């Protein structure tokens with residue numbers, strides 16, 4: 160079965176399908192557990208059958224979509240063109256192993272791996288059972304996959320000694336690091352130590368950390384990013400364009416992504432209840448040792464910039480917040496300078512774009528002139 164068909168409802172409820180009311184209840188309960196009731200959430204919440212089902216129906220397809228867009232962004236780099244084997248270590252994999260979006264990319268011929276080694280580490284057995292079920296259900300026919308799930312506490316530094324043997328190319332923490340930090344006695348120093356252990360003498364090593372798109376989680380993730388750059392000589396692949404300290408943190412601000420999402424059919428009725436089914440909000444980092452960066456996948460341009468905000472429409476102008484050479488820059492264009500089909504108006508949050516000139520207003524603000532050539536390079 161192709162993972163993009165998202166037939167999770169069939170896997171989770173193979174016999175009697177739940178009613179819309181039952182689906183709604185399961186999803187609202189698990190959503191509340193991650194928001195309003197998060198301080199009461201125990202680490203074994205997936206042992207509860209109802210929380211688990213709610214997670215499977217809503218968060219699993221959402222996670223697959225987030226991971227898909229992140230892996231797609233990574234694998235577009237020419238560095239992956241001739242790679243045929245991939246080893247993935249997924250910490251706190253839950254029921255949503257990070258190999259599922261890779262199956263989808265293989266189906267779409269975006270990548271061409273012949274062998275995948277996958278190891279998921281997870282503390283909850285019920286989550287592992289579903290992870291394995293999904294892996295087998297969605298596995299591409301004929302693909303050579305060797306997989307294991309290891310039931311363990313990811314905050315226990317001892318387990319990483321054995322895991323080192325698999326020499327992962329990619330280590331993923333998808334929506335799990337915050338839980339480990341929040342509920343276990345686990346520090347930034349512990350994390351840096353673990354990751355250094357895997358990246359040592361491995362220039363092709365990639366670290367991917369995905370966190371919820373909340374202020375607390377995003378700011379913590381970007382502090383961790385700065386720490387990994389400083390202490391472990393990592394370099395961002397994306398979303399950052401350089402290894403300068405995070406521009407949002409410097410401005411006491413936070414940076415998150417908001418990407419389009421086509422939710423599975425059975426979730427569409429939830430939009431009236433305030434649940435996101437068209438957009439996915441999250442923060443993430445992809446770090447590498449070999450200093451490759453997403454900008455190498457764009458056509459050569461003079462000034463490459465990442466838009467971190469929505470376009471803000473104001474009287475006489477529209478503005479955005481750009482992450483540019485390690486600073487958050489207030490960028491504006493006057494309405495009187497707009498052209499017909501002005502590309503400026505199409506720069507979405509999260510897009511990478513280039514300009515060939517600008518007018519400095521002050522050290523935090525620039526204006527885009529009428530004759531500036533704008534190119535939208537990549538819209539994730």
Ligand SMILES: C[S@@+](CC[C@H](N)C(=O)[O-])C[C@H]1O[C@@H](n2cnc3c(N)ncnc32)[C@H](O)[C@@H]1O
Pocket residue numbers: 202203205218219222250251252253254255280281282283286311312313314332333334335338339343
């Ligand atoms: C929010 S879920 C994320 C699951 C999956 N990676 C995803 O992105 O959908 C967090 C997962 O981390 C697991 N987890 C939390 N703390 C853990 C720990 N100390 N050791 C191992 N797993 C842990 C939880 O059981 C849960 O499955």
